[in-house]
Amino acid sequence: MNRLSKIFFTLSAIILSIPAWAQQRFPKPEFETGYVQPATSQTSPRLLFLEYLDVFVLMAALAVATWFVVKKRSRRGVMWTSVFSLLYFGFYREGCICSIGAIQNITLAIFDPAYVLPLTALLFFLLPLVVSLFYGRTFCAGVCPLGAIQDLVAFRPIELPKWLQKVLGMIPYLYLGLAILYAATRSEFLICRYDPFVGFFRFDADFQMLLLGGLFLLVGIFVARPYCRFFCPYGVLLGWMSTFSKKHMQITPSNCIQCKLCANSCPFGAIEKPVEEEGNRRTNVQRLMTYLFFIPLWIGIGGLAGSALHVPLAKFNKTVYLAEQLVVHPEFKQDPDHLDARAFMQSGKSMDTLVEEAKAIRSQFYWGGWLLGGFMGLVVGLTLVKLASHRNRKDYEPDKTNCLSCGRCMDYCPVKN
Amino acid sequence: MKFRKLVNIVLVVLALGIAIIIARDFVMNRAGKVIENPYAFDVSEYAKVSADEILYEEEKVLQLRVAEPKGIAFHQGTLFVIADSSLLQMNLQGQLLKETKLEASPTAIAVDDLVWLGMKNQVVCLNFDGQEVERWENYGDRSVITSLAVSPDFVFVADAGNRLVYQCKKNGELVRQIGEKDEQKAVPGFVVPSPYFDIALSEEGYLWAVNPGRHSLENFNAEGALRTSWTSSSVKTEGFSGCCNPAHMTIMRENAFVTSEKGIVRVKIYDQHGKYQGVVAAPNQFEEVAHAPDVCVDENGRVILLDFDRKQVRIFKPKERGNS
Numbered sequence: 001m002n003r004l005s006k007i008f009f010t011l012s013a014i015i016l017s018i019p020a021w022a023q024q025r026f027p028k029p030e031f032e033t034g035y036v037q038p039a040t041s042q043t044s045p046r047l048l049f050l051e052y053l054d055v056f057v058l059m060a061a062l063a064v065a066t067w068f069v070v071k072k073r074s075r076r077g078v079m080w081t082s083v084f085s086l087l088y089f090g091f092y093r094e095g096c097i098c099s100i101g102a103i104q105n106i107t108l109a110i111f112d113p114a115y116v117l118p119l120t121a122l123l124f125f126l127l128p129l130v131v132s133l134f135y136g137r138t139f140c141a142g143v144c145p146l147g148a149i150q151d152l153v154a155f156r157p158i159e160l161p162k163w164l165q166k167v168l169g170m171i172p173y174l175y176l177g178l179a180i181l182y183a184a185t186r187s188e189f190l191i192c193r194y195d196p197f198v199g200f201f202r203f204d205a206d207f208q209m210l211l212l213g214g215l216f217l218l219v220g221i222f223v224a225r226p227y228c229r230f231f232c233p234y235g236v237l238l239g240w241m242s243t244f245s246k247k248h249m250q251i252t253p254s255n256c257i258q259c260k261l262c263a264n265s266c267p268f269g270a271i272e273k274p275v276e277e278e279g280n281r282r283t284n285v286q287r288l289m290t291y292l293f294f295i296p297l298w299i300g301i302g303g304l305a306g307s308a309l310h311v312p313l314a315k316f317n318k319t320v321y322l323a324e325q326l327v328v329h330p331e332f333k334q335d336p337d338h339l340d341a342r343a344f345m346q347s348g349k350s351m352d353t354l355v356e357e358a359k360a361i362r363s364q365f366y367w368g369g370w371l372l373g374g375f376m377g378l379v380v381g382l383t384l385v386k387l388a389s390h391r392n393r394k395d396y397e398p399d400k401t402n403c404l405s406c407g408r409c410m411d412y413c414p415v416k417n
Numbered sequence: 418m419k420f421r422k423l424v425n426i427v428l429v430v431l432a433l434g435i436a437i438i439i440a441r442d443f444v445m446n447r448a449g450k451v452i453e454n455p456y457a458f459d460v461s462e463y464a465k466v467s468a469d470e471i472l473y474e475e476e477k478v479l480q481l482r483v484a485e486p487k488g489i490a491f492h493q494g495t496l497f498v499i500a501d502s503s504l505l506q507m508n509l510q511g512q513l514l515k516e517t518k519l520e521a522s523p524t525a526i527a528v529d530d531l532v533w534l535g536m537k538n539q540v541v542c543l544n545f546d547g548q549e550v551e552r553w554e555n556y557g558d559r560s561v562i563t564s565l566a567v568s569p570d571f572v573f574v575a576d577a578g579n580r581l582v583y584q585c586k587k588n589g590e591l592v593r594q595i596g597e598k599d600e601q602k603a604v605p606g607f608v609v610p611s612p613y614f615d616i617a618l619s620e621e622g623y624l625w626a627v628n629p630g631r632h633s634l635e636n637f638n639a640e641g642a643l644r645t646s647w648t649s650s651s652v653k654t655e656g657f658s659g660c661c662n663p664a665h666m667t668i669m670r671e672n673a674f675v676t677s678e679k680g681i682v683r684v685k686i687y688d689q690h691g692k693y694q695g696v697v698a699a700p701n702q703f704e705e706v707a708h709a710p711d712v713c714v715d716e717n718g719r720v721i722l723l724d725f726d727r728k729q730v731r732i733f734k735p736k737e738r739g740n741s
Contacts (some may be wrong), residue, residue, distance in 0.1 A: 212435060
């Protein structure tokens with residue numbers, strides 16, 4: 001998986017800066033009046049020391065959250081840390097900069113030589129992953145504002161069926177793959193576009209996005225942290241890191257008395273119950289080998305499907321879409337209301353150039369489709385392998401990949417010393 | 418169990434809602450999709466005029482056979498139209514009475530017993546037979562004469578290029594410059610961003626000049642000092658908007674003002690105090706993209722417009738009472 005993750009880190013990049021069009025209001029003044037048109041001014045960037053302050057706050061919040069989880073074993077401490085993060089990274093920083101969206105900055109930096117990756121974006125991307133590699137997903141527990149806002153509304157969490165969790169659990173992988181594909185082809189920043197809570201943080205969003213955020217919060221009343229568990233692409237990366245964490249939080253500080261309280265308290269279904277291998281071991285191993293054997297097949301099928309979808313996927317790239325439109329409807333070039341066509345005509349580019357650019361982008365989608373499909377095939381194959389494999393477990397243990405280190409189980413555990 | 422079922426149903430509905438919103442937004446608002454221009458400057462609402470406000474109705478249209486009409490004046494039953502490099506004299510039935518070829522394209526016209534023409538930066542005077550009577554010294558390269566007004570003793574020349582009105586004797590001798598910016602006397606001067614700078618004389622012979630950048634009409638006394646003014650700056654029908662309006666103006670009986678605007682093209686009437694009275698011609702009576710028509714009035718209170726885009730002389734008469 002690590003190799004795969006590296007492959008996908010190295011797939012990347014984005015963006016289409018959408019030119020802003022201004023429309024002539026009234027007939028322009030025609031005389032030289034001596035009036036000097038002021039230069040177009042842009043909002044000053046955030047001061048550099050404030051950018052580093054953000055990184056410092058991130059580090060501090062990570063340290064505090066990790067300390068509360070691993071050392072103090074304090075659910076209350078984690079919760080208040082997450083409230084602080086919600087206020088700082090959410091409402092004060094208005095959801096940006098954010099580790100989740102930084103995936104796209106990294107991708108863009110890899111694929112677009114003209115894009116200069118801000119050090120702060122790199123640190124926001126790396127620091128939670130590094131911490132997760134050693135201590136588990138304490139970032140999710142106490143630092144992520146998106147997680148915090150959902151955690152506050154998890155009033156009546158219910159346990160979803162395992163099969164449904166597995167199926168929905170595929171979505172973040174797909175989302176991650178699509179986000180990287182669209183970033184790498186400079187088509188779209190999907191993660192930012194569909195951040196459901198940024199509208200709340202900024203007190204400004206169109207109705208549709210506010211509705212989306214509201215729906216996520218409503219779902220979050222019954223299904224704890226739905227975005228984190230079934231959408232968050234960064235959660236995929238954190239999960240991978242956390243799987244290898246040596247100092248992940250433990251439910252009980254000493255011996256588990258198997259009271260089951262922890263399993264009942266976890267709203268994320270991220271506590272694995274004690275199991276012993278059932279059935280014939282030889283049969284189990286054969287089944288496992290069969291699933292392992294089929295992984296390349298899953299990858300092939302996925303890749304084929306992904307590549308077959310490259311044409312519709314590429315339609316969401318602005319250049320490809322414009323080229324397709326102008327080829328099919330050349331009259332759009334003269335349509336004054338078709339702003340993209342007008343901008344293209346005014347750019348002085350030829351139709352041939354546009355079509356060539358579109359073909360190049362579509363080709364990127366073709367190979368990106370192979371990789372995305374192959375990746376999804378691998379995910380499906382490994383999920384089946386995991387379902388088929390058995391590991392003897394004597395006590396209740398956190399599922400390191402999916403555990404969000406929120407500390408509820410520790411709080412409920414009657415063994416305190 | 419009932420509660421759990423209810424929760425399940427709610428969750429399915431909410432999940433569907435999330436899926437629909439994301440899918441709909443992704444497809445509908447895809448990059449490059451033709452969407453409504455969020456930066457569009459839409460003034461169509463302001464171009465609408467209530468029928469109650471329209472005081473005039475179009476009576477007659479005279480089609481001109483010219484390439485580029487430039488200006489219009491009315492004097493004792495005769496229309497004087499400058500167009501291309503010609504001076505046309507017509508009656509109100511559209512019959513061409515006389516056409517005089519000129520050496521250049523005129524930019525302004527006024528008529529008393531003679532025809533006074535502005536030729537970009539020079540004033541030329543013709544008699545009704547088209548023979549040159551006067552030719553004044555030009556006002557320099559910067560000068561752009563946009564309007565002329567004639568009293569029994571003086572000719573007033575509006576120079577948009579220099580933002581001045583020249584009061585001259587009829588032999589061209591300059592009496593004074595009016596409206597010169599003078600910070601010592603707190604005279605702000607004319608703000609003329611483009612060559613739309615019109616003047617007219619009241620019934621008493623006082624000069625009224627448009628200060629288009631300020632959306633004002635300014636009145637000057639016999640010594641050329643500012644006497645009074647009124648301003649009506651608004652994008653609504655009762656005001657003037659844009660960089661330089663009103664573009665054209667004339668004064669009719671009882672010193673009422675007829676104004677013509679560009680941008681949102683419309684012709685309106687204001688009383689002698691600058692109070693909005695109503696509309697002569699609404700924006701929908703002109704081409705979608707049109708120039709402000711030049712205006713003059715006849716002795717019967719009819720408003721005569723020179724429509725630059727349709728190349729027509731359009732005559733509007735007051736609506737009879739009771740007509741809708």
